[in-house]
Amino acid sequence: MYVFGIVIFWVGVLLSMYFKHVTFSVLMNPAAMAVLLFSLTAVIVSTSSYKTFIAGLNSIFFKRYVITEETRIKAVELFRLLSKTAVFASIIGLIIGFIASVGNVTELEPFSHAIASALISPLLCLITCVAIFEPAVFILNRRTNESLLIKAYPKHISDKLVELCNQNGITEEDILAATNIVLKKN
Numbered sequence: 001m002y003v004f005g006i007v008i009f010w011v012g013v014l015l016s017m018y019f020k021h022v023t024f025s026v027l028m029n030p031a032a033m034a035v036l037l038f039s040l041t042a043v044i045v046s047t048s049s050y051k052t053f054i055a056g057l058n059s060i061f062f063k064r065y066v067i068t069e070e071t072r073i074k075a076v077e078l079f080r081l082l083s084k085t086a087v088f089a090s091i092i093g094l095i096i097g098f099i100a101s102v103g104n105v106t107e108l109e110p111f112s113h114a115i116a117s118a119l120i121s122p123l124l125c126l127i128t129c130v131a132i133f134e135p136a137v138f139i140l141n142r143r144t145n146e147s148l149l150i151k152a153y154p155k156h157i158s159d160k161l162v163e164l165c166n167q168n169g170i171t172e173e174d175i176l177a178a179t180n181i182v183l184k185k186n
Contacts, residue, residue, distance in 0.1 A: 002060055002135060002136075005135060009127075009131040010131070013127065027120060027123070029121070029124075031096070032117075032120040032121035032123075035089050035092055035093040035121055036086060036090075036093070036121070036124055036125050039085050039086070039088070039092070040082055040085055040086065040089070040128075043085045044078075047078070049074070049078050052071060052074045052075050053075070055071050055075060056071075056075030056079060056136065057136075059072065059075065059143060060139050060140065066165060072143060076137055076140045079137045079140065080133070083129045083133035083134055086125040086126075087125060087126070089125050090122035090123075090124075090125030090126060091122070092121075093120075093122065093125065094119070094122050096118075096121075097114065097115070097117055097118020097120075098115075100114055100117075100118070101114030101118055
């Protein structure tokens, strides 16, 4: 559903661009993309959160991929940080674009193109926040205690079982079936 939501969002963005007679190629601004991608990558690298980022993505895209409560909380914090970073990257991109456009003040056409280009960075960054990071935070927050293992076992045992499941490609249903545990439906 997460990917479906992103697709719906992009359809809305593209339709609004179509009705305003703006081509999709306008969004393909290498400078704006570089500001966004390098800013987000810098946060992941500087916080050493590679594993948390991948675990969070796996948990979002693959419902059977279960993460420990501690990892889930760290992933929520990381995606919130990435969302804030995208907002600040948009400001940086906007400022860089305005600085570049000041050199073209004498001629109207290059100046107007430079201003339009400067506004692409905030647009891409806000789209990233709204379509990717904030829904990811919502989904990860909703996954609290959804795990069957967490409901069936004490926390220290369930965390270890979740880790072993993910390492060996075993689903939590397999473990519950093997241990003959039946959970009551709420």
